[in-house]
Amino acid sequence: MKPSAQPVLRDLVLVGGGHSHVGVLRMFAMKPEPGLRITVICTDIDTPYSGMLPGYISGHYSFDEVHIDLGRLCAFAGARLYHDAVVGIDRQNQKIICQNRPPVAYDLLSINIGSTPQVRHVEGAQSLAVPVKPIAQFNQRWLALMDKARQWPVHRGRMTIAVVGAGAGGIELVLSMQYRLRHELKALGRSPEDLKFVLLTSGDTILPTHNPGVRKRFAQVLQERNVEVHTSAEVIQVSPGCLHTRDGRTFDADETMWVTQAGGPAWLQSTGLALDKQGCILVHPQLQTLNDPLVFAAGDIASFVERPLEKAGVFAVRMAKPLAENLRRSLRGQKLLAYDPQRHWLALISTGNRFAVASRGSLGFAGAWVWRWKDRIDREFMRRFTEFPSMPGAGSPGQAGAQVREAVQAMGQLLKDIQAQGKGHTTQLNLTSEESLQAISAIAMRCGGCGAKVGASILSRALGQLQPVERPDVLIGLHSPDDAAVVRVPAGMAVVQTVDFFRAFIDDPYVFGKVAANHALGDIFAMGGEPQTATAVVTVPPGLESKVEDLLTQMMGGAIEVLNAAGCALVGGHTGEGAELALGFAINGLIDEKMHSVMRKGGMQPGDVLLLTKPIGTGTLFAAHARYAAKGRWIDAALKSMVLSNQSGAEILRTHGATACTDLTGFGLLGHLVEMTRPSGVDAELTMSTLPLLDGAVDCVQAGIVSSLQPANVRLRRALRNADEFLGDPRYPLLFDPQTAGGLLASVPAAQAGACVQALKAAGYVHTAIIGRITAQSQAIEPVLLKT
Ligand SMILES: Cc1cc2nc3c(=O)[nH]c(=O)nc-3n(C[C@H](O)[C@H](O)[C@H](O)COP(=O)(O)OP(=O)(O)OC[C@H]3O[C@@H](n4cnc5c(N)ncnc54)[C@H](O)[C@@H]3O)c2cc1C
Incomplete structure (x- = not known):
């Protein structure tokens, strides 16, 4: 999502996109807290709903039906989504340590990261067994297991699949895997009897937390389905093809799935948070941690001090409401409410074949109708996270006007709240008097139209953390700041210059910083130049000093990583306040003054082939994102493509x-192609079927969603000789789709094309494709001919 129009006063960070946090997001979406920014940090963009997981394994549901799209949910909630793994918490400085980005600051933190079977305590289990959690990783292993079963050579005899753990999760897993794999083998004309299933548990019974009737029912089902059950079989070692139990027994196992009692990840140990024996976070009934009032936890990872709770999705779901309420209250400085989990809860446990058993306290009943009932409940639950009111015409003048009015109203309300707080009210975010003053001034500046310079202390603190790459030809740069930078141009070299500047199109300053720098460098690479220095122009919306500083640190941190990787020294810049976050760079590059290595637009030769190094579709995808119409994984993949540097691509092309050569930006593929054919005096053929496309790009244009720049680009259709023949082609609109940090479009002699594509793919441009060829200029006015 685009950054919010209101100043950020508090940061609530949700670590993990589990069942509790998706509920919290929805609740804050329905009732936003003015001035509050929510950031979700999660290792997965698609978060699995555990209730439907066995149905997915059985093949009753598709991947999308059982996953909540965190990207769309966060867009709907106006929350930022950081796709990353949390590896630590610096509680003293209120920062979350991530694997792949700078620390993320929080005012309030909530953890809902699920649990993991404790494989690390059993010899060999970590490397040889497949833990069922995290579920998202399990999915990859499950898909691999299906392949293995399909390809299992008959001469090796039966393939044995063992499941360790006979709680509800283990039993559902063994039955749904068996159902699915037997069907897969049958479809291949093989005998389902080629597979053997074994269930092991250290306990003396299956389903220890359920009533005897339910246990008996499942014992019968397992027997009827030929699943071998071994109780009192505690697995203490896993070796290739074999499980060893404490009492000396061994069991064949070609694949082992691990569904035993779960605990917390190792990284929690170093956070200093109070943990239980399994490494889960101890929480009060208010879901607040025992030793840090700023940290909350929910779901499997929370260990309820009042009484132990089963690690079940049903509790994680139920915790969402009290968690959201207490997070809100904590932010407002209000008294927290205690959560009293139900003592008896309904478990609907499926048998894989569209049949389920209901278990509640001492009650139990079963049938196909129970499965249908469960299916209805589960689908209803998922609908709450997939169906949002749409945002028609995002970017249209009418909508922009409405958004501005809404923002002004919200800011007015926020201002009233902050002023009321000064009079002793506590109905809003609990700010210190200094923060209130800063907030009032920020709101006044936003409403009045800003334009001032950012405070020197904020700037020096934020920029002081940057470490630009050092170059001997930079005589005066950021390391010894002055009125301007002084840079030497080495003998025999000429300077190649470019500038780019744009508004933030995503609410992730770190990734935006990376994209903006990469986009700006693209022009230098496309010319065959070597980036030398960059100066930045930054616009940040006014806000609390700490938030502005953090924003600058994150954004410039992302940018500097990209500039440094390109050997480009950041030597200066200007930061001002403005209505929207925006970033641009003026970049100087070096090129030999005889211009031998220059790759211009005008050198295309008939007979050359046309290469494109990255897929297209960023314009439509981000327009769809603004309307919650793009899948989170599409946006994630598009961002990955946008931060991929063109540096080695340009070198390989040269x-x-x-x-x-040129880099694809706002004019879209056709616009840039015409910019090349014209000065080259050639025509070009574009083969539609070979165009590399970003996932979801066709879906978005087919839904009628295009970038606001598209109409201007479409005017160039007059450059197409046979546009009429392709109007119905779903890829046609993408010829005009404006790109941000797009790939390189180049013409290469046909004899070199194969090797060039191979080298580009090996260098990480895996979507590189030959998308057409260059022909001699014809009599036709239109230079481009489309081919199927
Ligand atoms: C096969 C099987 C079937 C089950 N069926 C049921 C059922 O029918 N009903 C039921 O009530 N329970 C069921 N369960 C139990 C249920 O899966 C868990 O209790 C439930 O998933 C816990 O939810 P959660 O919200 O705590 O965490 P999760 O649903 O596990 O979500 C955790 C989230 O945190 C993210 N994450 C993890 N680590 C990090 C990190 N370091 N940084 C950032 N993000 C991170 C993950 O990507 C994930 O999005 C089943 C379990 C299994 C194994």
Whole structure:
């Protein structure tokens, strides 16, 4: 999502996109807290709903039906989504340590990261067994297991699949895997009897937390389905193809799935949070941790001090409401409420074949109708996270006006709240008097139209953390700041200059910083130049000093990573306040003054082939994102493509004799192609079926969603000789789709094309494709001919 129009006063960070946090997001979406920014940090964009997981394994549901799209949910909730793994918490400085980005600051933190079977305590289990959690990783292993079963050579005899753990999760897993794999083998004309299933548990019974009737029912089902059950079989070692139990027995196992009692991840140990024996976070009935009032936890990872709770999705779901309420109350400085989990709860446990058993306290009943009932409940639950009111015409003048009015109203309310707080009210975010003053001034500036410079202390603190790459040709740069930078141009070199600047299109300053820098560098690479120095122009919306500083640190941190990787020294810049976050760079590059290595737009030769190094579709995807219409994983993949540098791509193209090159940006594929054919005096053929496309790009244009720049680009259709023949082609609108940090479009001699594509793919441009060829200029006015 785009950054919010209101100043950020408090940061609530949700670590993990589990069942509790998706509920919290929905509740804050329905009732936003003015001035509150929510950030979700999660290792997975698609978060699995555990209730439907066995149905997915059985093949009754598709991947999308059982996953909540965190990208869309966060867009709907106006929350930021950081796709990353949390590996630590610096509680003293209120920062979350992530695997792949700078620390993320929080005012209030909530953890809902699920639990993991404790494989690390059993010899060999970590490397040889498949833990069922995290569920998202399990999915990859499950898909691999299906392949293995399909390809299992008959001469090896039966393939044995063992499940360790006979709680509800283990039993559902063994039955749903068996159902699915037997069907898979049957479909291949093989005998389902080629598979053997074994269930082991250290306990003396299956389903220890359920009533005897339910246990008996499942014992019968397992027997009827030929699943071998071994109780009092505590697995203490896993070796290739074999499980060893404490009492000396061994069991064959070609694949082992681990569904035993779960605990917390190792990284929690170093946080100093109070943990239980399994490494889960101890929480009060208010879901607040025992030793840090700023940290809450819910779901499997929370260990309820009042009484032990089963690690079940049903509790994680139920905790969402009290958690959201207490997070709100904590932010407002109000008294927290205690959560009293139900003592008896309904478990609907499926048998894989569209049949389920209901278990509640001493009650139990079963039938196909129970499965249908469960199916209805589960689908209803999922609908709450998949169906949002749409945002028609995002970017249209009418909607922009409405958004501005809404923002002004919200800011007015926020201002009233903050002023009321000064009079002793506590109905809003609990700010210190200094923060209230800063907030009032920030709101006044936003409403009045800003334009001032950012405070020197904020700037020096934020920029002081940057470490630009050092270059001997930078005589005066950020390391010894002055009125301007002084840079030497080495003998025999000429300067190649470019500038780019744009508004933030995502609410993730770190990734935005990376994209903006990468986009700006693209022009230098496309020319065959070597980036030398960059100066930045930054616009940040006014806000609390700490938030502005954090924003700058994150954004410039992302940018500097990209600039440093390109050997480009950041030597200066200007930061001002403005209505929207925006970032641009003026970049100087070096090129030999005889211009031998220059790749211009005008060198295309008939007979060359046309290469594109990255897929297209960023314009439509981000327009769809603004309307919650793009899947989170599409946006995630598009961002990954946007931060992929064109540096080595340009070098590979140059060494393979590229005759012309440009980087794809706002004019779209066709616009840039025409910019090349015209000065080259050639025509081009574009083969539609070979165009590399970002996932979801066709879906978005087919839904009629295009970027606001598209109409201007479409005017160029007059450059197409046979546009009429392709109007119905779903890929046609993407010819005009504006790109941000797009790939390189180049013409390469046909003889070099194969090797060039191979080298580009090996260098990480895996979507590189030959998308057409260059022909001699014809009599036709239109230079581009589309081919199927
Ligand atoms: C096969 C099987 C079937 C089950 N069926 C049922 C059922 O029918 N009903 C039921 O009530 N329970 C069921 N359960 C139990 C249920 O899966 C868990 O109790 C439930 O998933 C816990 O939810 P949660 O919200 O705590 O965490 P999760 O649903 O596990 O979500 C955790 C989230 O945190 C993210 N995450 C993890 N680590 C990090 C990190 N370091 N940084 C950032 N993000 C992170 C993950 O990507 C994930 O999005 C089943 C379990 C299994 C194994």
